[in-house]
Amino acid sequence: MIALLIRDLRLAVRAGGGFGLGLAFFLIVVTLVPFGVGPQGDILARIAPGILWIGALLACLLSLDRIFALDFEDGSLDLLATAPIPLEGVVAMKAFAHWLTTGLPLVIAAPVFGILLHLPAAAQSWLVISLLLGTPALSVLGTFGAALTVGLKRGGLLLSLLVLPFYVPTLIFGAELIRRGAQGMATDVALLMLAGITAATVALIPFASAAAIRVNLR
Known part of the structure; x- marks a missing residue:
């Protein structure tokens, strides 16, 4: 399992798997919002929580x-599906690797982006907590x-059309x-x-994802 995690992290860095891409997109969104709504600090502070999420x-x-695309293309997904380790564990490791390369950088950089949107200092810690609790659910649902x-x-x-409706509760809370x-x-x-949604997602979705993979590989 650890070897699979390390492999996915290497693929994310070497094969354009998303490392740094999400962070760059996050920065672009935060930078463009003041141009669209105006530079008024009170307005930006009011909409900052929604925009950041x-x-x-x-x-x-x-x-x-x-x-799963790279594994499907080179046949590794078939091997993983028939390997001794549970496919649910493979899915969980891949979700964890996705969060490490996409979600965790967002959590770390979020306070800086919050300053750009005039987010009050009292909310900075809550921004980090909310993203730390919520972004794992985004990766697992993904x-x-x-x-x-x-x-x-x-x-x-x-x-995107399939996943976005499932993201709404995490976004709201x-x-x-x-x-x-x-x-x-x-x-x-x-x-x-927010914690309950993430816990339920982590506990249940890997089984649904593994079942979907088995159906697609038949």
Whole structure:
């Protein structure tokens, strides 16, 4: 499992698997928003939680089609499906590798991007917490969409359409957690809901993704 994780990390760096791509896209979104809505700090601070989460969500979408594509093209996915290790574990490792190369850089860089959008200092820690809790769910849900579209040529658009509706609850509670933190309101409900969504996703989606892969490989 560790060898599979290391292999996926190397592929992400060498084969354009998304390392740095999501971070660059996130930066572009945050930079362009002030040009579209104006430089007023109060307006930017009000919309910053939603914009930051939308940027993170779209950045995660960029490399989802690469999760299983390379393995399918070179035949490695067939070997992994028949290997002694459970296919669910393979899916979990690939989701973890995707999060390390896409989600974790967003979490680390988010405070800087929050400053660009005039996010209040009181909300900076909540921004990091919300992304740290929510982005793993984005990667795991992405494996389900990637498993459904594996083997399809130009399936990136279909993948986005399949996955985006499942991202909405994470987006809502992630942005709400930051907004409540910025206003000094109680964050318990939003925090628990976001953590619950991620926990349920990590526990259940690898089984659905593995089942979808088995169907596509028949």
